[in-house]
Amino acid sequence: MEHDDILVKVENLKKYFPIYGGILQRVVGYIYAVEDASFYIRKGETLGLVGESGSGKTTVGRILVKLEEPTGGKIFYNSSDITNIKGSELKKYRRKAQIIFQDPYASLNPRMTIKDSIIEVMKVHRLHKGEEYNNALKLMEKVGLSEEHLYRFPHELSGGQRQRAVIARALAVEPEFLILDEPTASLDVSVQAQVLDLLKELQEKYNYTYLLITHNLAVVRYISERTVIMYRGMWVETSPTKELFNKAEHPYTQALLKSVPIPDPEVKKDKFLISGEPPNPTTPVKGCPFADRCPYVMDICKNEMPPVESIGDEHKVRCWLVNKK
Amino acid sequence: MKKVNEWELKKKEVGYALWLFSRNKLVVFGSLIVVFYTILAIFGPFIVNPKISEQVDLSNALKPPTLQHIFGTDDLGRDLLQLIVLGARFDMSISLMVVLTATLIGVTIGSISGYAGGKVDEIIMRFTDILLAFPGLVFAMGITMALGRSAVNLFLALTLVWWTGYARIMRGQVLSEKEKLYVQAAKSLGIPDFLILFKHVFPNAIYPILVLATMDIGGVMLSAAGLSFIGLGPSPFEPEWGQLINRGASYLFIAPWIMFFPGLAVLTASLGFNLIGDGLRDVLDPRLRR
Amino acid sequence: MDEKILEVKNLRVNFYTYRGVVKALNGVNLDLNKGEILGLAGETGSGKSVTGLSILRLLPQNARVVEGEIFFKGRDLLKISEKEYNLIRGKEINAIFQDPHTYLNPVFTIKEQFKDILLSKKDSLKNSSKIDIKKLDEIMVSALKDVKMPAVDRVLRMYPHELSGGMKQRVMLAIAFSLQPSLIIADEPTTALDVTIQAQVLEIMKELQRKYNTSVILITHDLGVIAETCQKVAIMYAGRIVEYGRVSEVFRNPLHPYTKGLMEALPRADIDVKVKSIPGTVPDLVSPPSGCTFHPRCPYAMEICKRQSPRPSYVKERMVECHLYS
Numbered sequence: 001m002e003h004d005d006i007l008v009k010v011e012n013l014k015k016y017f018p019i020y021g022g023i024l025q026r027v028v029g030y031i032y033a034v035e036d037a038s039f040y041i042r043k044g045e046t047l048g049l050v051g052e053s054g055s056g057k058t059t060v061g062r063i064l065v066k067l068e069e070p071t072g073g074k075i076f077y078n079s080s081d082i083t084n085i086k087g088s089e090l091k092k093y094r095r096k097a098q099i100i101f102q103d104p105y106a107s108l109n110p111r112m113t114i115k116d117s118i119i120e121v122m123k124v125h126r127l128h129k130g131e132e133y134n135n136a137l138k139l140m141e142k143v144g145l146s147e148e149h150l151y152r153f154p155h156e157l158s159g160g161q162r163q164r165a166v167i168a169r170a171l172a173v174e175p176e177f178l179i180l181d182e183p184t185a186s187l188d189v190s191v192q193a194q195v196l197d198l199l200k201e202l203q204e205k206y207n208y209t210y211l212l213i214t215h216n217l218a219v220v221r222y223i224s225e226r227t228v229i230m231y232r233g234m235w236v237e238t239s240p241t242k243e244l245f246n247k248a249e250h251p252y253t254q255a256l257l258k259s260v261p262i263p264d265p266e267v268k269k270d271k272f273l274i275s276g277e278p279p280n281p282t283t284p285v286k287g288c289p290f291a292d293r294c295p296y297v298m299d300i301c302k303n304e305m306p307p308v309e310s311i312g313d314e315h316k317v318r319c320w321l322v323n324k325k
Numbered sequence: 326m327k328k329v330n331e332w333e334l335k336k337k338e339v340g341y342a343l344w345l346f347s348r349n350k351l352v353v354f355g356s357l358i359v360v361f362y363t364i365l366a367i368f369g370p371f372i373v374n375p376k377i378s379e380q381v382d383l384s385n386a387l388k389p390p391t392l393q394h395i396f397g398t399d400d401l402g403r404d405l406l407q408l409i410v411l412g413a414r415f416d417m418s419i420s421l422m423v424v425l426t427a428t429l430i431g432v433t434i435g436s437i438s439g440y441a442g443g444k445v446d447e448i449i450m451r452f453t454d455i456l457l458a459f460p461g462l463v464f465a466m467g468i469t470m471a472l473g474r475s476a477v478n479l480f481l482a483l484t485l486v487w488w489t490g491y492a493r494i495m496r497g498q499v500l501s502e503k504e505k506l507y508v509q510a511a512k513s514l515g516i517p518d519f520l521i522l523f524k525h526v527f528p529n530a531i532y533p534i535l536v537l538a539t540m541d542i543g544g545v546m547l548s549a550a551g552l553s554f555i556g557l558g559p560s561p562f563e564p565e566w567g568q569l570i571n572r573g574a575s576y577l578f579i580a581p582w583i584m585f586f587p588g589l590a591v592l593t594a595s596l597g598f599n600l601i602g603d604g605l606r607d608v609l610d611p612r613l614r615r
Numbered sequence: 616m617d618e619k620i621l622e623v624k625n626l627r628v629n630f631y632t633y634r635g636v637v638k639a640l641n642g643v644n645l646d647l648n649k650g651e652i653l654g655l656a657g658e659t660g661s662g663k664s665v666t667g668l669s670i671l672r673l674l675p676q677n678a679r680v681v682e683g684e685i686f687f688k689g690r691d692l693l694k695i696s697e698k699e700y701n702l703i704r705g706k707e708i709n710a711i712f713q714d715p716h717t718y719l720n721p722v723f724t725i726k727e728q729f730k731d732i733l734l735s736k737k738d739s740l741k742n743s744s745k746i747d748i749k750k751l752d753e754i755m756v757s758a759l760k761d762v763k764m765p766a767v768d769r770v771l772r773m774y775p776h777e778l779s780g781g782m783k784q785r786v787m788l789a790i791a792f793s794l795q796p797s798l799i800i801a802d803e804p805t806t807a808l809d810v811t812i813q814a815q816v817l818e819i820m821k822e823l824q825r826k827y828n829t830s831v832i833l834i835t836h837d838l839g840v841i842a843e844t845c846q847k848v849a850i851m852y853a854g855r856i857v858e859y860g861r862v863s864e865v866f867r868n869p870l871h872p873y874t875k876g877l878m879e880a881l882p883r884a885d886i887d888v889k890v891k892s893i894p895g896t897v898p899d900l901v902s903p904p905s906g907c908t909f910h911p912r913c914p915y916a917m918e919i920c921k922r923q924s925p926r927p928s929y930v931k932e933r934m935v936e937c938h939l940y941s
Binding site for chain 1: 809890907
């Protein structure tokens with residue numbers, strides 16, 4: 001089923017954040033941020049990881065760049081287990097996997113020029129010795145900025161330019177795998193398109209592999225080949241993007257698709273509004289996490305975790321409805 | 326490709342910083358005061374013969390301000406203006422040195438505490454809490470009394486009292502910077518911990534301390550004068566503003582100028598540093614730029 | 616004939632900052648009819664929020680209205696005293712903001728705050744036949760039921776932090792509509808919410824708006840929200856309204872190059888589109904470009920665009936500010 005050109009593979013990833021309480025600061029409970037994230041990404045492919053707030057998508061991204069340690073599960077990179085790597089191996093991995101955060105301003109040191117930020121990274125990894133400046137210039141060109149931007153401080157750039165600068169810095173380590181955590185959420189519409197096109201162009205030219213973490217389904221449709229939908233820390237549906245948008249099987253995916261406002265007043269949607277809000281992340285999931293908002297909920301949904309059903313080439317759903325069909 | 330002229334950019338940057346600093350009239354005023362006292366501190370002993378502080382001339386004692394003695398004379402018949410000029414050196418240097426040393430100690434200990442966290446943090450912070458629990462001036466009094474009356478001991482006492490505040494604030498700064506996204510980004514870029522601490526966390530954390538320290542110079546000056554006022558300063562013949570105020574206190578009703586003019590000097594000097602601190606904050610905050 | 620409820624004429628607002636004078640609004644003209652939802656769209660710095668704040672007279676300290684008039688039911692809101700305005704604000708004009716935290720006080724329960732707001736409007740309600748101030752509890756309960764709040768009695772006893780983002784925004788809607796104002800200014804009311812929750816809140820807002828025949832100015836950057844919620848739309852760019860008209864017409868056939876660009880820059884969730892971005896960035900309003908402020912980014916820019924700022928041209932109900940159409 002899976003192919004050997006897989007670059008990243010995540011199996012049953014879990015992350016619980018302890019909650020400390022009382023005078024002695026003991027663990028009094030957990031935030032069950034990620035309950036089960038499983039997916040794989042092929043070389044040169046874009047995988048969309050979609051979910052609303054509290055879905056755990058951001059935590060997955062942070063675990064993948066080793067900013068968090070997973071509570072359970074495994075991560076494979078190029079078939080080798082990197083779940084618990086440390087030291088020099090970790091440093092090597094960090095050259096291969098980079099993350100772009102939502103807020104480009106906050107992810108740049110406010111007191112360093114773009115030049116210093118980029119050159120620092122090359123120096124740390126001993127890349128392009130003596131040629132750092134020229135290489136920084138090349139990176140700026142790659143992301144559509146010019147030499148003068150190298151001498152700017154982050155606050156002297158516009159939102160779009162900052163995100164380009166952050167991308168340039170990430171590319172300075174010559175990575176293979178980029179995790180894009182809401183890369184355009186803080187940008188204006190006209191600038192969002194510029195950044196999305198830049199990302200697409202870079203992928204075509206240099207064959208980068210992307211994990212696109214977002215809540216924006218339009219962006220996912222625009223640049224990802226396959227998509228994983230997460231709800232309350234658990235993946236509920238995964239499919240090639242085209243197929244997902246045409247025939248979503250999970251009721252949550254359907255609701256999500258129908259809730260997105262479409263910028264075309266002539267498109268009359270059959271309203272499929274779901275009531276309620278995502279459950280509290282401090283209680284562990286029992287049964288299907290979507291059960292209490294699902295319009296098709298059955299008794300079994302509340303008590304038993306639905307099994308994974310394969311309903312097509314790379315299209316998998318976790319729902320009792322599909323199972324019963 | 327045309328290379329950007331870095332030197333030009335630097336010059337522009339410095340020019341802009343100066344403009345930011347000087348657009349507030351009060352800040353300019355403060356700087357002028359400080360520059361004035363700094364000149365006095367450096368050149369005072371060349372302008373005025375330093376020996377005059379030891380020349381007692383009782384026939385001239387307690388003379389009110391006249392053309393000959395613009396600020397009047399003290400109870401030993403010495404010219405007050407000359408004494409104040411000579412006093413600038415002691416007061417300026419002790420407050421600068423105390424703040425400098427205290428900042429150095431405080432910043433080092435605070436950074437270690439904040440970045441290391443855990444047990445180290447706990448121990449250091451409890452220790453500073455204990456020191457902070459004593460009222461500063463009383464604590465300094467105790468130390469000078471125990472060590473004996475001298476300029477060095479005054480310096481030691483004030484430094485000991487002052488560093489804890491900086492340590493506390495530096496720790497808080499480091500803790501908050503440590504959590505910021507750019508530090509996380511640096512981590513994920515593979516930048517080693519010590520570089521993150523020195524190149525990212527530290528420079529961003531220290532700026533508020535610099536502002537605070539500048540403002541504190543005035544405070545230290547007041548405290549030094551205060552300690553000296555209650556007789557815990559350097560020897561009575563060392564020209565020093567607090568000392569002069571102290572002498573003046575006894576003659577408050579018959580010769581108020583003895584207290585008034587040194588008091589004015591302390592007040593204006595500390596005000597000057599305070600105002601500079603204000604201007605510094607504008608220059609050092611990158612978010613206030615452009 | 617439509618009844619005009621709000622008329623903004625040539626509104627200019629400056630912000631005085633250390634960087635210089637920011638010309639946030641450069642002559643905004645706007646009409647709003649009774650019972651209509653107008654979408655005010657634009658990017659960061661376009662002036663859409665400033666327009667809303669000007670109508671609410673809630674501009675920050677360093678901002679000043681330098682020119683213009685805002686007629687609400689025939690009275691110029693900019694000319695009346697603060698005291699007179701207070702009689703209008705809350706009762707006749709109300710607001711909903713993006714972040715309920717800035718509006719709801721964390722140390723009081725929903726009931727306490729809601730009651731305070733109603734009581735503060737006591738004076739303006741005395742002569743009103745619509746609402747009986749003796750029945751505050753009933754007003755609150757029915758307002759919360761209006762927004763489909765489950766377990767109303769419990770919610771009234773809760774503190775803001777005990778409510779989720781969607782619930783808080785519903786409380787805001789309930790408060791805003793409770794006095795049945797004629798005009799509501801909703802500034803990015805659903806931007807902070809998840810899409811499934813956003814859909815719920817927008818649905819409730821539309822329902823209440825129809826029920827009370829309220830006029831609404833919906834300020835948002837999301838053209839999708841406007842397409843689904845509003846009848847009219849005004850597209851703002853660099854402190855001016857560059858295009859104004861019925862949503863159906865503007866979206867089907869955008870006239871202004873900026874509107875066109877915006878529509879083409881938007882990836883869509885329902886169909887596959889080729890996205891085309893607008894080059895360049897939003898101008899700095901301290902020193903805006905000469906002539907038409909959009910000309911440096913405009914693919915159709917002509918010589919005249921650099922020199923002269925375009926005057927509005929009207930085609931029936933449609934307004935566009937562009938030299939292409941004059």
